[in-house]
Amino acid sequence: MIRVSVVGAKGRMGSHVVEAVNGAEDMQLAFALDAGDDLSVITPGNTDVAVEFTVPSATLDNVLALIAQGVDVVVGTTGWTDERLDQIGVALAGAPRANQAVFIAPNFAISAVLADHFAKLAAPYFESAEVVELHHPNKVDAPSGTALHTAQAIAQARRDAGLAPVPDNTQTDGGSRGQVVDGIHVHAVRLRGLNAHEEVLMGNAGEQLTIRADSFDRISFMPGVLLAVRKLAEGGHAGLTVGLDRFLDL
Numbered sequence: 001m002i003r004v005s006v007v008g009a010k011g012r013m014g015s016h017v018v019e020a021v022n023g024a025e026d027m028q029l030a031f032a033l034d035a036g037d038d039l040s041v042i043t044p045g046n047t048d049v050a051v052e053f054t055v056p057s058a059t060l061d062n063v064l065a066l067i068a069q070g071v072d073v074v075v076g077t078t079g080w081t082d083e084r085l086d087q088i089g090v091a092l093a094g095a096p097r098a099n100q101a102v103f104i105a106p107n108f109a110i111s112a113v114l115a116d117h118f119a120k121l122a123a124p125y126f127e128s129a130e131v132v133e134l135h136h137p138n139k140v141d142a143p144s145g146t147a148l149h150t151a152q153a154i155a156q157a158r159r160d161a162g163l164a165p166v167p168d169n170t171q172t173d174g175g176s177r178g179q180v181v182d183g184i185h186v187h188a189v190r191l192r193g194l195n196a197h198e199e200v201l202m203g204n205a206g207e208q209l210t211i212r213a214d215s216f217d218r219i220s221f222m223p224g225v226l227l228a229v230r231k232l233a234e235g236g237h238a239g240l241t242v243g244l245d246r247f248l249d250l
């Protein structure tokens with residue numbers, strides 16, 4: 001049995017993870033902790049993998065604490081910059097257990113992971129590209145971690161292909177053109193009734209490609225979370241891994 005502890009267990013995602021772990025035949029819930037609880041109870045003696053779904057302002061400290069306690073971590077929380085990822089790399093290099101692993105995924109839904117992959121494939125063939133993410137209004141961060149990841153991937157694919165910057169003759173902008181991430185405009189919509197959605201728009205003269213992923217329910221993230229837990233528990237993924245595509249045969 002894989003012993004799993006959940007951090008952020010009372011949240012929208014964490015509570016689904018607790019349910020998914022309890023429903024998995026090869027897993028057993030160790031601790032279900034939330035804000036104010038003492039994370040130091042989570043140790044390799046009781047936990048094989050900790051799953052962290054909290055808030056962007058707390059996740060770095062939580063993951064660093066879990067690494068220092070010798071525990072492997074699957075992270076779904078957003079807010080990861082290159083600098084923060086570097087801190088995880090440094091902490092893992094000095095971790096107490098050999099081959100310790102941290103896995104971070106901007107999105108665990110297969111639809112979103114494939115949308116991101118298709119966007120990377122398509123990016124070199126289009127002059128224009130923009131990303132629109134649409135979420136429930138309780139979300140605290142904008143743009144979404146997934147949209148940031150997608151925009152960065154598109155930008156990298158365009159650079160690799162030697163494309164010029166996206167065409168844009170905007171002369172005045174009060175903010176309507178969105179956040180520019182690595183040269184790619186990213187727009188965030190917050191609307192009651194939505195859950196998690198992303199649209200990648202790409203255009204050439206006379207044509208458009210739209211790639212869209214919709215997570216209508218948080219259960220869509222659970223197979224990806226359980227896959228990541230199993231991958232870390234089986235070993236062979238020491239260090240920091242980012243993105244569920246790394247565990248899929250894409």
Ligand SMILES: NC(=O)C1=CN([C@@H]2O[C@H](COP(=O)(O)OP(=O)(O)OC[C@H]3O[C@@H](n4cnc5c(N)ncnc54)[C@H](O)[C@@H]3O)[C@@H](O)[C@H]2O)C=CC1
Nearest residue numbers: 008010011012013034035054058076077078105106107108
């Ligand atoms: N990677 C993915 O596939 C997905 C990622 N997310 C991300 O996961 C994160 C959580 O999202 P939700 O569950 O919707 O948020 P939420 O606000 O419903 O839940 C967060 C939980 O973390 C707890 N918390 C806050 N600070 C804490 C701390 N220091 N230690 C332990 N627990 C703490 C809160 O009390 C709350 O129960 C967000 O960053 C969101 O963007 C959400 C959906 C899918």
Ligand SMILES: O=C(O)C1=N[C@H](C(=O)O)C[C@H](O)C1
Nearest residue numbers: 078106107139144145146196
């Ligand atoms: O807060 C959410 O809900 C989600 N957060 C993640 C993100 O910011 O990309 C993943 C998904 O979009 C749902």
